[in-house]
Amino acid sequence: MSxxxxxxxxxxxxxxxxxxxxxxxxxxxGVVRLxxxxxGRKGAGVICVYGIGPERVGEVAKKLKKQxxxxxxxxxxxxxxxxxxxxxIKQWLEKAGFTVKQVGG
Numbered sequence: 532m533s534x535x536x537x538x539x540x541x542x543x544x545x546x547x548x549x550x551x552x553x554x555x556x557x558x559x560x561g562v563v564r565l566x567x568x569x570x571g572r573k574g575a576g577v578i579c580v581y582g583i584g585p586e587r588v589g590e591v592a593k594k595l596k597k598q599x600x601x602x603x604x605x606x607x608x609x610x611x612x613x614x615x616x617x618x619x620i621k622q623w624l625e626k627a628g629f630t631v632k633q634v635g636g
Contacts (some may be wrong), residue, residue: 550625551614557634559582561582561630562584562630562631563624563631563632564579564582564611564631564632564633564634565581565631565632565633566581566634567634567635568611569605575613576604577611577614578612578614578615578617578626579610579611580609580610580620580624581609588608589605591624591627594627595599595612597622599614599616599619617633
């Protein structure tokens with residue numbers, strides 16, 4: 532996929548599509564989605580948590596990292612938790628009242 536960087540067309544407008552690496556990857560339907568990712572991390576796996584609102588994402592990330600005793604980060608509204616702790620994250624989020632769905636392999 533190529534991205535247009537410059538156009539001579541005076542009526543050209545950049546597309547208002549979804550960012551494939553950002554929080555727009557999944558619909559905003561109130562369901563928290565968990566996905567294991569390794570791409571761009573030299574084989575080290577992380578669990579990405581999508582679908583938590585921007586007002587709560589920092590608070591939830593901090594509590595998850597503390598509860599699991601692991602590292603992580605918030606990037607573009609997506610929580611990344613280090614390690615393969617999918618089941619523990621899923622259980623914690625369900626206990627906190629979120630509807631959780633596992634996506635991907």
